Amino acid sequence: MEGIRSNLFIALLYFLSVTAPSIHATDFKYCNKKKDYAVTISGxxxxxxxxxKGKETSFIISAFTxxxxxxxxxVxxxxxxxWSVFxxxxDLCANISCPIPTGDFTISYSQLLPAIAPPGSYTLTLKVQDANKSDLTCIKFDFSIGFFLSSERLTDT
Known part of the structure; x- marks a missing residue:
C-alpha cells in the first residue's frame, strides 16, 4: 500500500510540473555583439x-538604462x-510610464499565438529604438511552439 501511495504521489508531482504554467528564463544574444547599446538586457x-499555440504567451524583458x-x-x-512570419x-511608452528613469525597467509583450501556428523553432528579435530610429538595444532569442493546442482552448470549442 505504501508503494502505491508513493507512486501516486510521484505521478501527481510529474503531472503538476508538466501542466502548470511556468515562467522560464531563456538565453538571448545581442544582435551586434560589438555594439555598446544604451539599453542593456539582463534577462x-x-x-x-x-x-x-492557441494560448496567450508573455515575453518579459528585464533591462537597464x-x-x-x-x-x-x-520593434x-x-x-x-x-523566414519572417510576424x-x-x-510605442515604447504604451506599457511603460515615460520618461523611463535611469535604472532597471521591464518591457512586457503578450501575444495570442494562433491555433494554426506551425510547431517548431522560432527566433524573436526585439529592438528598442529612439525617435531617430537608432537602436538603443537589439536582442534575439529562440523559442519553440509545441504540436498541440492548449487544453483550455480544447474545452472552449
Missing part, C-alpha cells in the same frame, strides 16, 4: 513554457526557421 522570461528615455519604439520580429512596431 528574458517566457510564460508559459513550453509555449502552446544609464540615461533617462523620453520615448521610442519597440518585434519573429522568424520561423529563418512583425510589429509599437
Amino acid at each position: 528574458v522570461e517566457i510564460s508559459p513554457d513550453p509555449i502552446t 544609464d540615461k533617462p528615455l523620453s520615448g521610442g519604439k519597440v 518585434i520580429g519573429v522568424a520561423y526557421f529563418g 512583425s510589429k512596431t509599437g
Whole structure:
C-alpha cells in the first residue's frame, strides 16, 4: 500500500510540473555583439513554457538604462526557421510610464499565438529604438511552439 501511495504521489508531482504554467528564463544574444547599446538586457522570461499555440504567451524583458528615455519604439520580429512570419512596431511608452528613469525597467509583450501556428523553432528579435530610429538595444532569442493546442482552448470549442 505504501508503494502505491508513493507512486501516486510521484505521478501527481510529474503531472503538476508538466501542466502548470511556468515562467522560464531563456538565453538571448545581442544582435551586434560589438555594439555598446544604451539599453542593456539582463534577462528574458517566457510564460508559459513550453509555449502552446492557441494560448496567450508573455515575453518579459528585464533591462537597464544609464540615461533617462523620453520615448521610442519597440520593434518585434519573429522568424520561423529563418523566414519572417510576424512583425510589429509599437510605442515604447504604451506599457511603460515615460520618461523611463535611469535604472532597471521591464518591457512586457503578450501575444495570442494562433491555433494554426506551425510547431517548431522560432527566433524573436526585439529592438528598442529612439525617435531617430537608432537602436538603443537589439536582442534575439529562440523559442519553440509545441504540436498541440492548449487544453483550455480544447474545452472552449
